[in-house]
Amino acid sequence: MKTRLTCPCGTVITGADEDELVELTQQHLAAEHPGMEYGRDEILFIAT
16 A cells, blocks of 8 residues: 655655545645646555
8 A cells, every 4th residue: 555655846745545645645736736636546656
């Protein structure tokens, strides 16, 4: 299970599970990188 992602901007996002990681990553993108949208599969592909 992947629960950690490091955004290219340097922000580290950690979720309790993959669902939470995807949700937190999408929230980060919306707040910090408007216009950049990634789906679940794309987020989990770059997560660790």
